Amino acid sequence: MGAVLAMTRILRICAAGALALLTACGPLQGTNPTANMLRGMYDVLRPGAVPDAGGSAGPLTRAFIEAQPTELLRVSIISRETTGLVPFAARNADTVTWVTPEGFGLIFRNGLLAGTRGFGDDLMGADLGGALASLNGGGQHRRTLDFMTGLDQITRRDFSCTTVKTGEDQITIFERTYDTDVFEETCTSPSGGFKNSYWRDRDGVIWQSRQWISDGTGYLGYQRL
Amino acid sequence: MFSGMAALLAAGVWAAPGAADQGWPATYSLFGTPGIVDMPAAVAPADAEIAATVSGFGKTRRGTLSFQVLPRLSGSFRYSLIDTYDRSFDLQYQITDEGRYMPAVAVGLRDFIGTGRYSSEYFVATKTVSPNVRVTGGIGWGRLGSVNGFANPFGLDTRPDDSVDTGGTVLAGQFFHGDAALFGGVEWRVNDEWTLLAEYSSDAYERESRLIGFDRKSPVNVGVTWRPSDSYQLGAYYLHGSEVGISASVVTNPRTRDMPSGLGRAPVPVAVRGESVVAAATWTNPQVKAASMDALGTIMATDGFRLLGAEVTGNTLRVRYENARFRSEAQGAGRVARILTQVAPQNVDRFVLEPTQQGIALSSITLLRSDMERLENQPNAAALSYDRARIGDASGPAPALDWNDPTPAFQWGLSPYFELTLFDGKNPARGDTGLEASFRYEVKPNIMLSGAFRQRLLGNRDEVGSIAPSSLPPVRRDSLRYGAQSGNGIEDLTLAWYGRPGRNVYSRITAGYLERMFGGVSAEVLWKPVASRLALGAEVNYAAKRDYDLGFGFQDYDIVTGHVSAYYEFANGFEAQVDVGRYLAGDYGATFGLDRTFANGWKVGAYFTLTDVPFDDFGEGSFDKGIRVEIPTDWLAGTPNRNTAGTTLSSLSRDGGARLNVEGRLYDVVEDGHQMQLDETWGRFWR
Numbered sequence: 001m002g003a004v005l006a007m008t009r010i011l012r013i014c015a016a017g018a019l020a021l022l023t024a025c026g027p028l029q030g031t032n033p034t035a036n037m038l039r040g041m042y043d044v045l046r047p048g049a050v051p052d053a054g055g056s057a058g059p060l061t062r063a064f065i066e067a068q069p070t071e072l073l074r075v076s077i078i079s080r081e082t083t084g085l086v087p088f089a090a091r092n093a094d095t096v097t098w099v100t101p102e103g104f105g106l107i108f109r110n111g112l113l114a115g116t117r118g119f120g121d122d123l124m125g126a127d128l129g130g131a132l133a134s135l136n137g138g139g140q141h142r143r144t145l146d147f148m149t150g151l152d153q154i155t156r157r158d159f160s161c162t163t164v165k166t167g168e169d170q171i172t173i174f175e176r177t178y179d180t181d182v183f184e185e186t187c188t189s190p191s192g193g194f195k196n197s198y199w200r201d202r203d204g205v206i207w208q209s210r211q212w213i214s215d216g217t218g219y220l221g222y223q224r225l
Numbered sequence: 226m227f228s229g230m231a232a233l234l235a236a237g238v239w240a241a242p243g244a245a246d247q248g249w250p251a252t253y254s255l256f257g258t259p260g261i262v263d264m265p266a267a268v269a270p271a272d273a274e275i276a277a278t279v280s281g282f283g284k285t286r287r288g289t290l291s292f293q294v295l296p297r298l299s300g301s302f303r304y305s306l307i308d309t310y311d312r313s314f315d316l317q318y319q320i321t322d323e324g325r326y327m328p329a330v331a332v333g334l335r336d337f338i339g340t341g342r343y344s345s346e347y348f349v350a351t352k353t354v355s356p357n358v359r360v361t362g363g364i365g366w367g368r369l370g371s372v373n374g375f376a377n378p379f380g381l382d383t384r385p386d387d388s389v390d391t392g393g394t395v396l397a398g399q400f401f402h403g404d405a406a407l408f409g410g411v412e413w414r415v416n417d418e419w420t421l422l423a424e425y426s427s428d429a430y431e432r433e434s435r436l437i438g439f440d441r442k443s444p445v446n447v448g449v450t451w452r453p454s455d456s457y458q459l460g461a462y463y464l465h466g467s468e469v470g471i472s473a474s475v476v477t478n479p480r481t482r483d484m485p486s487g488l489g490r491a492p493v494p495v496a497v498r499g500e501s502v503v504a505a506a507t508w509t510n511p512q513v514k515a516a517s518m519d520a521l522g523t524i525m526a527t528d529g530f531r532l533l534g535a536e537v538t539g540n541t542l543r544v545r546y547e548n549a550r551f552r553s554e555a556q557g558a559g560r561v562a563r564i565l566t567q568v569a570p571q572n573v574d575r576f577v578l579e580p581t582q583q584g585i586a587l588s589s590i591t592l593l594r595s596d597m598e599r600l601e602n603q604p605n606a607a608a609l610s611y612d613r614a615r616i617g618d619a620s621g622p623a624p625a626l627d628w629n630d631p632t633p634a635f636q637w638g639l640s641p642y643f644e645l646t647l648f649d650g651k652n653p654a655r656g657d658t659g660l661e662a663s664f665r666y667e668v669k670p671n672i673m674l675s676g677a678f679r680q681r682l683l684g685n686r687d688e689v690g691s692i693a694p695s696s697l698p699p700v701r702r703d704s705l706r707y708g709a710q711s712g713n714g715i716e717d718l719t720l721a722w723y724g725r726p727g728r729n730v731y732s733r734i735t736a737g738y739l740e741r742m743f744g745g746v747s748a749e750v751l752w753k754p755v756a757s758r759l760a761l762g763a764e765v766n767y768a769a770k771r772d773y774d775l776g777f778g779f780q781d782y783d784i785v786t787g788h789v790s791a792y793y794e795f796a797n798g799f800e801a802q803v804d805v806g807r808y809l810a811g812d813y814g815a816t817f818g819l820d821r822t823f824a825n826g827w828k829v830g831a832y833f834t835l836t837d838v839p840f841d842d843f844g845e846g847s848f849d850k851g852i853r854v855e856i857p858t859d860w861l862a863g864t865p866n867r868n869t870a871g872t873t874l875s876s877l878s879r880d881g882g883a884r885l886n887v888e889g890r891l892y893d894v895v896e897d898g899h900q901m902q903l904d905e906t907w908g909r910f911w912r
Contacts, residue, residue, distance in 0.1 A: 090494035095602035097494045105491025107602050114602055117491035117912065120484030120863060124911065127604035146604060150482035151824040152553060152906040154607045216484065 060085075062175040065225045072225045073098050074173075075106065077119070078210070079218030085225075106220070111198070111206030113213065113220060121216025124148055134163035135183055135200060143187055147214055159187035159194075171199055171208055173223050178207045187212075194219075249359065252412055252420060252450055253458055253474040255280040256335070256343075257289025258301050258315055261410035261424045262446040262462050264369075266361040267331035267351035269319040272296045273480045273821070275829070275854075282462065282470025284437045290852070290874070291315075292829050294821065300831075302852050302874060304647075307342050308436040314338045328352035334400065335369070339846075340392040342432060345369040346401050347408075361424075362409035366401050371429035372444050374404030391840050393847035410446075422448040422462075430465065442466030479827035482860055486912055489551070489865035492560045493528065495601040496567040498594070507570045508537050518628040521568045528560055529865070531632055533581060533670055536624030542569045543577040543624045545586060547670070551865050552826050552857055554580045554898045556909035558590045559610075566597050579619040580898045583723040583889060584671025585731060586619035587898025588755045601911070611907045616900050618755050620728045637664045642679060646705070647874060655705070657684030661716070676718035676738075681708070696842045697880035698782055700742070700809040704878045706773045707741050714775020716741055721889060729754040731891045740886040743768040743809070744779065751891035753792075756900040760792040760892060766885050768809065784811055786885060792892055794901050798822050800830075802892075809883040812836035816882065824905035826857030826869060834882030842881070849882035851875025 065072060071088040086106060089099040095114055099105045105117035109128050116122045123145060130141025143159045163185040170179050180199040187193050194212035201207060208223045251268040254260030257278030259268045270276070274293045281287070284306070291301040297319040305311050313336035323329040328350040336343035349363030363369075366377075367384065376382065384403025387396040410424025426444050433439030443466030450460040455476060462470040496503055508514035521544075522532040529550025536543050542565060548557035558578050565576050576597075578590040596613045600606045639662050646655040659681040666674040695702060708714045719737035726732050731751045738744040745768040753760035765787035772778035788806030795801070802818040814836025820828045833850035840847035855871040896902060 090496070091500065092495055092497050092598065092601050097491075097602070099491050099494070103490025109602070117486075118488060120486065120488050122486035122912070124486065124908075125602070125604045125606055144604060146607075148486040148908055148912065150480050150485050153824065153908040154605070156605060 060174065065174060073106070074223045074225055076221040077213075077217065077219075078221055106222075110204075111200075111209065113211045116213050116217070116220070119213065119217045121214040122148065123213050123217075124154055131161065131163070131185060134161070134185065135198065135204075138163045138165050138183070157189055157191065159189045161185055161187035169199060173207060174225060180207060249353065249414065250452070250455070252422065253278050253291070253460075253472070253476070255282065255287065255460075255462065255470060255472055256301075256315070257287060257291050257303060257472075257474065258317065259291075259299065261361060261412060261422050262448045262464070263426050263428060264361070264408045264410055264424045264446075265317065265331070265333050265335075265347060265349050265363065266359070266410070266412075267319060267323075267329040267349045267363075268359075269293065269297060269299065269322075269329075269331070270476075271478060271480075273823070273829075274476060274478045276474050276476045278472055278474040280460075280470060280472035282464050283433070283439055283468045285433065285439075290854075294829075303336075303343075304874075305343070307432065311342050312339060313343050323352060335367075337397075337400070338393060338395050339388065341367075341386075341388045341396050341399075343368060344396055344399065345428070357414040359412040359414075360409070361411070362407065364405050364407055365427050366403055366405050367399070368428045368431075369408060370404045370406040370427060371431060372406050372408075372427045374406040374427075377401075377403060377405055389840055389847060391843065391845055391847045393845070393850070394840070418451055418453050420450045420452070422446075422450065426465070440465075440467040479823045479825065479829070479856075479860075482825060484863040486909075487859060487865060488863040489912075490528075492912070493524065493563050493567060495563050495597050497598045498571055504568055505570050507572050515627060517568055517570070521564065522628045522630065524564050524568065525561065526631075528564065530557065530561055530564075532626070532628060532630065533584075534624035534626040535628075537570065537573060540573055541575040541577055542573040543579065543589075545579040545581060545619075545623050547581050547584075548867075550867065551909075552859050552867050552897075553902075553906035553909045554587070555903045555907045556865075556912055558592075558903075559910035559912070562592050562597050563601070566594060569594070579623075581670070582894050582898065583721070583733075584669065584673075585723045585725050585894075586621075586623070587895055588900070588903070589617045589619035590903070591615040591617070607908050607910050610910055611904070616755060616903060618728050620725045620730070632667075634667045635664065636666075637662070639663075644684075645872075655685050657681050659683070659713075671723040672721070674720050677716040678713070679708070679716050680713040695844060695880055697810045697812070697838060700770070700782075700880045701878040701883045702880050703773075704742060707771070708775045709773070711774045715777070716775070717888065719888070723889075723894070726750070729757075731895055733889065733891050733894075735887055735889070738771065738777075739766075739768070739888075741775065742771055743885055744771055745769050745783070745885075747885065747887045749887075749891055751895065753892070753895055753899065758794045758796075758901065762790040762792070762892060764788050764790070764806075764887075764890075766887070768885050784809060788816075788884075790892075794822075798824075800828075802832075804884075808834075808836055808881070809885060810838070810880045812838045812881055814838075814882060816884070820853070824902075825860055826855070827860065828853070828855040828871075836882045838881035844879050844881075846879065849875065849879060 073086045075086050076083040086098040086100050090097045095107055095109050097107050103118050107115035110132055112128045112131055114126045125146035127144035131143050134141045140162050143161050145157050146154050149155050163183055165181055166184050167182045169182050170177060178201050180201050183198045185196040196211045198206050199208040210219055210221045213220050251259035251270045253276050255263050259270060260266045270293045272293055276291045278289045286306040287303055289301055289303040294300045299317040301315040303313045315335045317331050317333035320330045330350045333347050335345045345365055345367030347363050347365040347369050351361040353359045381402040384399050387398040406427035408425055408427035413421045424446050426446050430439050430441045434441055446464045448460055448462035450458050452458040458474040460472040464470050505513045505517055508517060525532050531547040534545040546561060551557045557580060561578055562576055574594045576592045579586040592614055596610060600610050642661040644657045659679055661677055661679045663677040715738055717738050717740055719735050721735045724732040729752055733749045736746045739747060745766060747766040749764040751762040767785050769783035770780040772780060786807050786809055788804040790804045793801045798821055800820045800822050805815040807813050816832060816834040818832035820830025822828045831852045835848055851873050853873040855869045858868040858870055859866045
């Protein structure tokens with residue numbers, strides 16, 4: 001799938017313009033179309049969008065987590081088979097923004113994904129009132145998600161959703177154990193659907209979750225560390 | 226330790242079903258247009274779809290660019306090798322869509338401008354008779370009426386030869402004239418990727434049989450196409466009982482984008498007053514102000530913006546900046562406004578953003594700080610913030626710049642270049658590649674000295690053939706001679722000064738070596754109110770012809786040339802431009818252009834120029850015309866970027882209707898910062 005996309009992209013780039021096989025240098029090269037196109041191709045084809053967990057900092061341990069100056073999320077973009085740590089960046093009312101040093105951004109409202117930035121096909125916004133309420137025991141609700149179109153407009157997609165508590169689970173996240181209720185939220189629409197899972201403790205904190213981002217990006221998995 | 230995560234990953238992907246079945250897409254024929262093998266079909270591709278097709282059989286080669294101009298109108302440009310190289314234009318109009326019992330019906334004109342080597346007209350009907358079988362039948366005239374033809378049903382028995390010696394004119398006098406004949410065919414979709422084709426062709430290939438030994442034994446053509454994705458189609462064919470053919474099409478649609486929101490970095494989050502206090506209370510203390518300005522300039526530079534001035538008046542902070550990274554000025558404004566929430570003194574509750582290009586302010590965008598705080602991360606935030614934004618003119622003086630801008634005044638670059646000359650009479654493509662050294666010295670943000678020097682490394686653009694005789698002065702005919710011998714030279718070297726003489730008015734003066742063939746002085750003024758669909762401009766140039774060696778010298782030809790221009794943006798995305806004036810060879814006339822523009826930066830259009838030069842004197846093509854495509858680089862690459870890759874497929878470089886190529890004409894500089902473009906791309910405000 002990814003290979004086909006990359007292939008398509010190369011075809012399109014070849015179809016679209018001139019390619020020279022030289023690289024460019026100097027401050028003005030930023031305005032050179034050929035150089036920028038080459039750089040863009042490199043960025044697209046470069047593997048590993050999100051850096052691997054721990055990375056050069058060594059193995060991820062509770063001691064490492066405790067030593068960090070900010071809160072961390074452990075995140076995975078499931079379709080891209082990438083995992084990484086995302087530090088807290090900002091809070092605005094009931095939304096929290098997390099941004100990696102590479103510039104991937106995630107926005108949550110009470111543990112539910114309210115937006116992403118930098119993933120190519122981002123979730124641009126989400127109306128989550130019904131979804132949040134449904135986590136208190138389940139139920140039916142509507143969800144509206146905002147996406148960018150190919151023509152730079154926001155398109156709002158409505159989903160009909162059902163949340164069900166499927167069980168209880170004791171999960172361990174780096175030496176800490178949480179007793180959680182497991183909820184599954186199934187959403188459908190004429191143009192497709194998705195299924196989110198939440199591991200939520202008795203205080204309402206979602207410690208682990210798997211949530212849909214968009215058609216192009218797929219699912220996000222995360223744990224609060 | 227990772228058990229929780231592993232469970233998540235193992236949960237499997239409950240994938241969203243694929244996009245709804247869009248129906249059966251058009252098959253691209255050997256002509257590169259919707260059809261079967263060689264015959265047309267009444268199938269309209271998706272609106273705005275673009276297909277580039279190359280095909281060949283026997284000694285014939287065709288390259289076609291096809292564009293779905295409107296949901297019902299297809300337009301195509303073709304460059305073919307028949308007995309000689311030949312250009313052709315086609316149009317097809319979908320009269321009715323397919324109904325439950327009624328077939329879709331279309332009318333088409335093939336090769337309706339020019340020498341008419343493929344000239345034909347047709348009505349065609351197509352019906353999907355079962356989910357995987359599509360049947361087409363039609364009646365054709367011209368070449369499509371040349372097999373088993375019968376008397377013209379309209380009584381237009383004689384098909385006149387309507388073309389002029391030099392080609393290039395509309396062949397309206399012969400449309401639907403002469404014998405007619407029937408054609409038809411079947412497409413059978415074996416599975417999602419493979420389609421089998423069979424047709425009865427009403428084209429006798431008389432010209433090819435007579436001139437290039439084409440051996441036509443049968444009217445029946447068969448073929449198979451493989452379309453493994455929406456993006457390309459490959460075809461193989463057995464034609465007329467004697468020839469094997471192949472085709473390849475690359476299909477794209479400017480309306481869609483693999484990565485619609487792009488790969489650029491997440492924006493700086495909004496800082497909310499009272500929650501995350503970072504900014505100073507006021508800037509009344511000069512030291513606090515200096516430190517704040519420094520922080521603002523530095524953060525903006527990291528995100529691709531250059532701070533050109535910032536000033537607090539009362540409770541308003543006005544910031545002028547240049548967006549060097551983002552195609553959409555709306556996205557730029559959203560990102561700058563978020564940075565301002567971090568840095569602006571706490572007593573400021575209103576931001577006035579003034580995006581600039583070439584040092585001149587394009588518009589002023591007024592945003593309330595409380596709206597930024599309130600709407601960030603909220604559903605439907607883009608529409609809500611657009612409703613609250615005020616967009617106006619920004620012709621006033623720049624706010625003070627109390628900041629030591631680290632952007633160096635002198636910048637240089639060394640990069641590869643690639644230059645292609647297409648469809649030159651004898652040689653379908655000439656190309657050069659080499660190195661370009663460029664520099665830019667900024668006297669002030671709106672006054673810059675810039676230049677470029679090229680050294681050719683490889684290419685055949687120096688193979689200058691004979692230059693056709695003409696009664697006009699050689700203002701473009703000899704373009705290939707420039708730099709041919711030396712292989713290097715000064716491409717351009719100019720001093721440009723941009724200005725805002727008043728409200729709604731923009732100006733430019735450029736002097737020096739303006740382009741490869743001419744040097745001189747160019748002055749331009751543009752009237753374009755920020756919310757107006759209409760813009761008016763005027764340009765006057767004194768141009769002297771440069772020496773062939775691309776040095777500092779001039780030849781003995783100079784002229785005063787200039788135009789008045791009107792630009793209009795229609796609500797459906799079409800943009801029209803009319804330029805009336807005097808051209809480089811001293812001829813008078815007008816250029817008409819129409820482009821379909823897309824909010825994401827794509828442009829596809831066509832233009833033609835008619836001047837008082839007689840068609841015979843103009844030479845091949847009779848008058849200047851062409852089609853042009855502009856593709857934003859960020860659409861291709863995903864990463865934010867203000868460049869576009871563009872190409873113009875035009876008739877040969879001739880002397881009639883030739884205009885000076887001056888860099889940085891005002892309309893292109895100003896347009897992106899005005900209301901229409903801000904509105905169209907406001908979806909990116911929170912991106």
